[in-house]
Amino acid sequence: MATFGERLRASMDAHGALCVGIDPHPQLLQQWDLTVDADGLARFTEICVEAFAGRVGAVKPQSAFFEEYGSAGIAVLENTIRAFRDAGTPLILDVKRGDIGSTMAGYARAYLADGAPLASDAITASPYLGFGSLTPALDQARESGRGLFVLALTSNPEGFEVQHAVRGDRSVAAGVVAGVTEANVEASARGILGSIGLVVGATVGTAVQDLGIDLAAANAPILAPGFGAQGAGPEDARRVFGAAIPNVLASSSREVLGVGPRVADLRGAADSARLH
């Protein structure tokens, strides 16, 4: 079976380097003339499936906007995951999980094990309980051919307080990138894109260079939020990511979804937001 890195590379080559964020904000439900409840959520995601399945490099549902409707929202999330899986579109579930190892093993079973109701192609993970605490998820992803995107330099303005902090001879973010580089060693030796990715915001300016981080050497898919609603544009990509650009998957939610609910308009916005 192909690894997550191989599947994502093939999808980016075929459909472009854009991950459409499926973020059903209550305001967007209203804007799309839908009810702000689980029924509205279900219709919103059906339209997203029609617009994007089989047409974009990846999709990224934001779990928070499903969780707020409780079990009914989680049921919609399960259906959404299934629909994109059936279409062969890589799905990254944005849940930003991170906990002590024994609990992380539970999250890994929930999101990365074959047959789990919420099994996704990859999830976002927080390394801020220590990179080693992610080991159960790294192991589970390797076993099931799935992936992780580990937060390194996030797109929000507060992220630097933790991520730029220096201990010894390197920053916290550089330590995260070192962990991901190590996790992708086997894929690098095989000449394929690694399955363990990084989250680096397109809004981080010169942080990658300032912190002496070699993103390209990580051989990691790089999920790059911050385009569109958070202010970054395609012109920022080269400056922020440098030689790692071929591995960058631009992520955009509100900018694309804001043109809905017409499927043709959504597809047009996704076409315009592709990085390459």
Ligand SMILES: O=c1ccn([C@@H]2O[C@H](COP(=O)(O)O)[C@@H](O)[C@H]2O)c(=O)[nH]1
């Ligand atoms: O550093 C990060 C990590 C994750 N996100 C998530 O991406 C989307 C961004 O939405 P936009 O509407 O395109 O701004 C959202 O789900 C965030 O939770 C991020 O923005 N930054």
